[in-house]
Amino acid sequence: MKDQFTAREEIIKNYLAGYNSLNIEHMVQDLDEQIVFENIQNGEVTLTLTGLPAFTQQAEQAIAYFSERTQTIKSMNHVGNTTEVEIDYRAILAVDLPNGMKSGEELKLMGKSIFQFTGDRIVQITDIS
Secondary structure, three states: OOOHHHHHHHHHHHHHHHHHOOOHHHHHOOEEEEEEEEEEEOOEEEEEEEOHHHHHHHHHHHHOOEEEEEEEEEEEEEEOOEEEEEEEEEEEEOOOOOOOOOOOOEEEEEEEEEEEEEOOEEEEEEEEO
């Protein structure tokens, strides 16, 4: 029988595999119906979503911005019911962005994602960059 941390790591890797392959159905299969998602940039919350329908809709909209995207795990740290994942992020833009970046340009970021679990379901994701 797998320990809870190994199971969590597999769930997170599954989520990221769906993310990286632009497959929303695969990405959301382990998310709770009441998932809470937060995006934090430079210390400010830039997006908060509650519920699987809102998360799925945002994920589907975000796909249009990228021709490809990859999150690579650098490390994982388990504390209580959360797992903090250090991430290297790379994407190729499919559209021009308001910040001046152009379609075809590469975006690279380092950040972390904090996954909170209840049992084997992800109940909250906080992305920090």
